[in-house]
Structures are given as C-alpha cells and as structure tokens.
Amino acid sequence: MILEPMVREKRNFGGKDSSGCMIGKDIQPHIVRSLKSLDPKPPSKSNKKMSEAIYGSMMMPVPRVWDERVKRMSAVVLDTDQCECKWWSSSPEGKQDVKERIDEFMMRLRYADDDAPIIVVGHSHYWRTVLNKCMAVEAQKGSELAIKVGQLKLGNGGVIYCRLNFDLGRRLIDDFELMFGTELE
Numbered sequence: 001m002i003l004e005p006m007v008r009e010k011r012n013f014g015g016k017d018s019s020g021c022m023i024g025k026d027i028q029p030h031i032v033r034s035l036k037s038l039d040p041k042p043p044s045k046s047n048k049k050m051s052e053a054i055y056g057s058m059m060m061p062v063p064r065v066w067d068e069r070v071k072r073m074s075a076v077v078l079d080t081d082q083c084e085c086k087w088w089s090s091s092p093e094g095k096q097d098v099k100e101r102i103d104e105f106m107m108r109l110r111y112a113d114d115d116a117p118i119i120v121v122g123h124s125h126y127w128r129t130v131l132n133k134c135m136a137v138e139a140q141k142g143s144e145l146a147i148k149v150g151q152l153k154l155g156n157g158g159v160i161y162c163r164l165n166f167d168l169g170r171r172l173i174d175d176f177e178l179m180f181g182t183e184l185e
Contacts, residue, residue, distance in 0.1 A: 002079040003027065005087035006105035009123035024084045028076070035070045102130055103170075110166050124153035127160065136165070136174040148184050149176070158182035 022030045089097075112118060132150045140146040154160060159182050163175040178184070 001076055002081075003083050004105065004108070004120070005082055006101045006108065007120060007122035007126060008088060008101075009126050023086060024080045027080055027083060028074075028078045032070055032074050035073055098126075098129055099133065102133055106134065106164075106172065109164065124156070124158065128153050131160075131162075131173065131176070134171060134173045135176070136168050136171045139174050139176065145178070146176075149178075152184035154178075155183045155185050158184075 109118060109120075128149065128151075135146060135150070149160070159179040161175075161177045161179050162173045164172050165174040166172055168174060
C-alpha cells in the first residue's frame, strides 16, 4: 500500500481534513495506536445493569474483533516514501495548487510499475475536482451522471470506477461508473 499525499483533500480556510501529524515511518505506528484507542471495551462486571442490557443476563466474553483489526493493520506493508517530510499544507490551497497536485498524481498513475488495476482512496471533494478537471468530453456528452458528479460529492465510503486513457491528454477519464450502491450528495 502506497501512501500518496497528492490525493489529500484541498485545504480550505479553517479546514482540518488535510492536516497531518505524522511523517514517514511514524505513520503506521500512529494508525495502530489510534485504532487501539478506539477499541470498544467489554462492559465491566461492576456495571451489571448496563452489561445485561447490552449482552443479556449471561456475562459472555466479547469477541475480540478489534484485536484482529489492529493486528491486520500492523501487518500491512506501507510505502511511506512520498510522506517522508510534511505532506500537508498549513494554509489554504488555491485552485492552481490543487490542479498541479492532480496533474502530478495522474503522471504517477501513468507511469506506475504495474498494469494491474489501481485502487485509490481519497476525499470526496478531491474526487469531484479530479472528475471536473479530467473527464473526457465524450464521457460527458448526454450524461446526466457526468453533470451530477461534477456538482455533487461522493457519499462517505463511496466508490467510483474510472478508466484512464492517457492518449487523451489532460481530459483522460473516458469512462466512469458509481459502484456498490454509491450515491452522490
């Protein structure tokens, strides 16, 4: 898994979505510590009423699903090469800054090592900007969805498939589709 700072949200005045607190090899241990701090602890025997309300009268052990999630995250190999120094912006970014980040990211995708599908996770407003700037004219023609993705944002956890055709220049998204029940907001 490669951490790619070019895909961060556009930094707006007062916004904290794109703020970071860790760089390089410190990122993964921080994620693991954060996950551990979110661990929903089983109710204690001293709070029997709440325990019975949640788990019934038999005090059964709570499955340690959270431990497994933390263990899996700890095992992921993170490539933090692009995040070895401060990767976030402390001040609001202009449209030109975001455009340059998108161009840089598209070049990284173009020259990625593998021809296998690439999955990229990022903020919904970033993806709206990418779609507005990179959607091929032919993909937009007569498409109500193309208009909506340029105006609305993907719902949280939303997934959009995009096919990139680098022969088209900057407007290289020549096909796209909302997936897995993704809705626009």
